[in-house]
Amino acid sequence: MSVPVLETRDLAVEFAGPEGPVRVVDKVSFTLDPGEVLGLVGESGSGKSVTLLAVMGLLPPTARIVSGEVRFLGQRIDTADETALQRLRGGDMAMIFQDPMTSLNPVLRIGTQIAEAIALHRPGLGRRAIAARVVELLGMVGVPDPEARSRQFPHEFSGGMRQRAMIAMAIANEPKLLIADEPTTALDVTIQAQVMEVLEEVRARTGSSMVLVTHDLGLVAETAQRIAVMYAGRIAELAPTEAIFERPAHPYTIGLLASLPSLDATGEMLASIPGQPPDMRQRPPGCAFHPRCHLGRDRTRCAGERPVLAALGDGRLAACHYAREAEAGAATAIPSGVGVAG
Amino acid sequence: MSGGELLRLEGLEKHFILSRGLGWSRRRLRAVDNVSFAIPAGQTLGLVGESGCGKSTLGRVLVGLIAPTGGRILLDGQPVSPARSQTERRHIQMVFQDPYASLDPRMTIHEVVAEPLRINGGYTPERVDALLAQVGIAAEAGRRLPAQFSGGQRQRIAIARALALDPRILILDEAVSALDVSIQAQIVNLLRELQRRIGLTYLFISHDLSVVRHISQQVAVMYLGRIVEIGPCAQALDSPAHPYTQALLSAAPDPRRRGRRRIVLAGDLPNPLDPPSGCVFRTRCFKATERCAREVPALAPLPDGRQVACHYAEAVDRTRLAELLVPLTRASQDAGIPITKETHKEDPK
Numbered sequence: 001m002s003v004p005v006l007e008t009r010d011l012a013v014e015f016a017g018p019e020g021p022v023r024v025v026d027k028v029s030f031t032l033d034p035g036e037v038l039g040l041v042g043e044s045g046s047g048k049s050v051t052l053l054a055v056m057g058l059l060p061p062t063a064r065i066v067s068g069e070v071r072f073l074g075q076r077i078d079t080a081d082e083t084a085l086q087r088l089r090g091g092d093m094a095m096i097f098q099d100p101m102t103s104l105n106p107v108l109r110i111g112t113q114i115a116e117a118i119a120l121h122r123p124g125l126g127r128r129a130i131a132a133r134v135v136e137l138l139g140m141v142g143v144p145d146p147e148a149r150s151r152q153f154p155h156e157f158s159g160g161m162r163q164r165a166m167i168a169m170a171i172a173n174e175p176k177l178l179i180a181d182e183p184t185t186a187l188d189v190t191i192q193a194q195v196m197e198v199l200e201e202v203r204a205r206t207g208s209s210m211v212l213v214t215h216d217l218g219l220v221a222e223t224a225q226r227i228a229v230m231y232a233g234r235i236a237e238l239a240p241t242e243a244i245f246e247r248p249a250h251p252y253t254i255g256l257l258a259s260l261p262s263l264d265a266t267g268e269m270l271a272s273i274p275g276q277p278p279d280m281r282q283r284p285p286g287c288a289f290h291p292r293c294h295l296g297r298d299r300t301r302c303a304g305e306r307p308v309l310a311a312l313g314d315g316r317l318a319a320c321h322y323a324r325e326a327e328a329g330a331a332t333a334i335p336s337g338v339g340v341a342g
Numbered sequence: 343m344s345g346g347e348l349l350r351l352e353g354l355e356k357h358f359i360l361s362r363g364l365g366w367s368r369r370r371l372r373a374v375d376n377v378s379f380a381i382p383a384g385q386t387l388g389l390v391g392e393s394g395c396g397k398s399t400l401g402r403v404l405v406g407l408i409a410p411t412g413g414r415i416l417l418d419g420q421p422v423s424p425a426r427s428q429t430e431r432r433h434i435q436m437v438f439q440d441p442y443a444s445l446d447p448r449m450t451i452h453e454v455v456a457e458p459l460r461i462n463g464g465y466t467p468e469r470v471d472a473l474l475a476q477v478g479i480a481a482e483a484g485r486r487l488p489a490q491f492s493g494g495q496r497q498r499i500a501i502a503r504a505l506a507l508d509p510r511i512l513i514l515d516e517a518v519s520a521l522d523v524s525i526q527a528q529i530v531n532l533l534r535e536l537q538r539r540i541g542l543t544y545l546f547i548s549h550d551l552s553v554v555r556h557i558s559q560q561v562a563v564m565y566l567g568r569i570v571e572i573g574p575c576a577q578a579l580d581s582p583a584h585p586y587t588q589a590l591l592s593a594a595p596d597p598r599r600r601g602r603r604r605i606v607l608a609g610d611l612p613n614p615l616d617p618p619s620g621c622v623f624r625t626r627c628f629k630a631t632e633r634c635a636r637e638v639p640a641l642a643p644l645p646d647g648r649q650v651a652c653h654y655a656e657a658v659d660r661t662r663l664a665e666l667l668v669p670l671t672r673a674s675q676d677a678g679i680p681i682t683k684e685t686h687k688e689d690p691k
Contacts, residue, residue: 043522044493158610188392188549190626193593193606215522218595245597259527261552262598263579263591263660269534270556272527276492 003074005177005209006032006055011068011078013047013054022280025051026233027068029309032177032209039220039241040213042230043277048213051230052179054078055211056095057085073176091121094170096199098182101162104154110165111150114138117172137168140205141198160191164198171202178203178210184219196223217260221245226315229253232278232288235309239316249318249327251293287320295322295329348383348543349404349434349511354413356396356403360615369615373399375567376413378641381560383510384537386544388554388575390590391564394611397547400564401513404545405436417511432462435509439516441496445488451499452484458506473502477532494525498532505536515547530557551594555579563587566614566622569641573648583650583657585627592663603664621652628666629654 013025025047032038042048053059055070057077070078072093077085089095097103105113114134118125125133131150138146141164154162163183170178183199184192200223203210214220220227221241228238229252237250248254258271275292278284284291286303296302301321309319312327320326356374373396381387391397403410406426415422422430438444445454455473459465471481477498488496497517504512514533518526534557536542548554554561555575562572563586571584582588592605607626612618618625624634633653641651658666 043524160610188611189593190392190589190607191610192595193604194608197606216595217523217597221597222595256523257597259524260597261527261530261550261556263552263555263594263596264598269531270527272531273524274528276494276525277522 002034004031004071005034005036005073006211007071008051008055009069009071011051011054011070012066013050013059013063014066015063017281019281021066023066023283024063024233024280025054028230028233028235029068030228030235030238032211034176034209035207036226037203037210037212037224039224039227040211040230041215041217041220041227043215045277045280046230047233048230049181052095052181052211052213056089056093056179057082058089087121090117091173092175093177093179094173094175096163096166096170096178096180096183098185101154101159103166104162106154109151109153110138110157111135114150114165114169114172117169121173133172134168137172138165140171140202141165141168142194143168158191159187160195163187163195167195167199167202171206171208174206175208178208179213180210181213182215183212185214185216192219217256229256232283233280234288234319235317236289236320237316237318238309239312239318240314243314243316247316247327248330249312249316249323250289250320251295251322251326252289253318254326254330255292255294295326296320346383347380348418349545350378350380350416350419351404352378352414352416354378354400354403354410354415356399356408357411371614372567372617373614374403374410377564377569378413379560379562379569379572381511381543381545383543384541385560386537386546386558388558388561389545389547389564390549390551390554390561392549392590392611394566394614395564396567397564398515401436401515401545401547404511405434405513406431407436428462432507433509434511434513435504435507436513436515437497437500437504437517439519441493441500441520442488444500445496447488450485450487451479451491454488454499455484455502455506458503462507470506473506474499476505476536477502492525494521494528497521497529501529501532501536505540509542511543511545513545513547516549517546518553519548519550526553533557551579551591552596563590566612566617568622568651569649570623570652571648571650572641573646577646577648577657579660581657581659582663583644583648583655584623584652585629585654586623588658588663588666589626589628591660603667605663605667623652 009029011025011028012023014021014023028051040048054065065078069076111134114137115130118130118133134150135146138150143149143161143164157165184195187195212220212223224241226240227244229236231252236252244253248257255273259273261270273292278288286305287296287307290296290302307319307321309317311317312323354374354377358371358373360369360371377400389397402408409424417433452470456465456470459469474481474484479498518529521529530553546554546557558575561575561578562569565586571578571587578587582591589605589607609626612625620636621634621639624630639651639653641649643649644655
């Protein structure tokens with residue numbers, strides 16, 4: 001087995017709060033193999049974005065990594081200094097953010113911004129070569145008439161085109177790792193389909209690995225090889241994509257899938273998970289999901305003992321004391337039609 | 343419960359006249375253009391479309407926040423007057439998308455729900471408690487401020503407020519779009535339960551076809567201010583006939599239908615100030631011909647009754663949309679536009 005592109009082990013992040021530190025990422029471990037796409041799914045506040053900010057060394061000043069480690073191609077990067085990280089970011093490790101309007105500089109031409117990303121990491125390259133590379137990159141992500149459009153400003157680009165420009169910038173230095181944080185959430189479905197297609201195409205061409213962070217289970221289902229489902233700062237389940245949808249083993253994953261409205265199942269009430277996600281300042285003891293769980297609600301073990309992410313075979317991992325029981329019950333909980341290609 | 347039609351729109355339009363910076367030239371933005379449909383009492387019409395298609399403007403016109411520039415709105419067969427009477431206002435209420443922006447942060451939620459009752463008369467604390475109970479919020483929680491509630495609970499409060507005046511119609515403008523999936527399911531269920539219990543009629547505005555399918559009997563698809571397809575969900579969403587509806591359904595990611603091929607439309611939404619000639623969708627359409635540039639397609643019924651505005655309308659079963667791609671692939675390769683792809687490819691390297 002080759003060295004994973006990215007590896008986190010027991011990563012924990014805390015934010016400073018008025019009543020003491022709040023742990024928003026709690027012992028998160030995963031690996032990303034070369035060429036692999038890992039989906040990181042969870043609802044708002046589940047810690048998925050903070051996990052990746054920690055990986056990139058971009059945590060806000062109020063947050064810090066309190067334990068665990070992050071390795072990029074085998075090297076520790078959580079302890080690396082800022083200079084080393086700067087060399088990495090935008091070079092071997094690039095990020096695509098959700099909102100291309102706020103992540104592009106409104107007063108600089110699109111071409112200038114992409115050129116900057118190239119020049120920073122390849123100081124020897126001449127201006128002409130950089131300009132040619134910018135046009136090549138814009139063409140690669142499907143921006144029509146790339147030469148003219150590289151001289152335009154972000155406001156002259158539509159939302160979908162801006163996100164393409166962001167992708168061009170991210171792949172400028174052929175990164176080994178792409179981190180995409182809700183890359184299409186702000187876009188309409190028809191534009192989302194275009195952008196995902198471009199992203200997948202350039203990713204395949206450069207051979208990058210990718211972590212795709214999203215709340216949209218449909219989106220990861222079509223892109224990722226493996227999916228990690230996060231809840232309350234922890235990974236609840238991590239498994240190959242097919243298995244997540246066909247044999248989910250964590251009650252939270254099962255609940256999420258059941259509450260997804262489908263074009264096929266209509267008429268009945270949607271299954272829903274009772275209650276709300278917990279306040280991170282008062283995370284329930286034991287399993288954080290147990291107060292909302294149909295299995296764990298009344299079981300003392302769930303309230304008292306935190307389940308570890310344990311292997312179930314076939315590369316599937318779930319953090320549930322009763323994963324086998326949940327898995328067996330899932331067949332009846334999720335509407336039919338799951339996993340059938342149309 | 344579902345009786346005759348409660349709400350009818352006839353040729354409703356809202357055009358905005360924009361004056362440009364220099365000179366006297368004026369331009370017309372047809373935000374809502376000749377929209378007609380009817381909703382039977384106790385039923386739901388889903389209104390879908392992408393940003394800028396005019397669906398929210400239509401909702402605002404219906405609730406009386408902006409005045410239409412043409413057409414009529416009929417409530418129970420009676421035309422609604424442009425300057426609405428108090429009863430006409432009461433009958434149509436609205437729930438907005440963002441539960442963080444639509445509740446006054448300095449009012450207790452009891453006051454939030456009480457406000458319409460105080461303005462229109464009929465306030466009693468018990469009435470407010472009952473409204474809150476109806477949406478699953480305890481009366482004691484009424485003393486708290488909106489900041490102490492989560493998004494899903496805030497949306498419940500917004501629904502309680504909209505119900506305060508016993509409306510007959512609720513306009514739900516992306517009312518569940520900002521919520522996480524597990525919470526979204528709770529609110530969708532609540533809306534369905536309220537509809538069954540009180541006999542409410544909904545206009546459910548959304549960009550999410552799956553949610554619309556769950557809550558609506560009929561669906562209308564809008565593109566650039568016009569309705570391009572309208573009919574029962576079982577027809578329009580299960581065997582869409584307009585190329586735009588087909589593309590929307592094909593593009594929507596759905597974990598239950600992984601590994602399928604999808605139609606990816608080329609290009610962006612055209613500038614609404616400068617719409618294409620003929621059919622407004624033709625610039626992105628995979629079926630477009632010369633005829634589409636010349637003739638505006640009228641919204642015409644298909645044999646099954648649903649209406650479609652396309653010269654080449656043809657109902658295709660939703661599970662067989664990928665088959666539309668076969669002749670397409672060739673055409674798109676000639677034009678150099680990537681239209682198709684196999685999703686869920688094997689790992690390339």
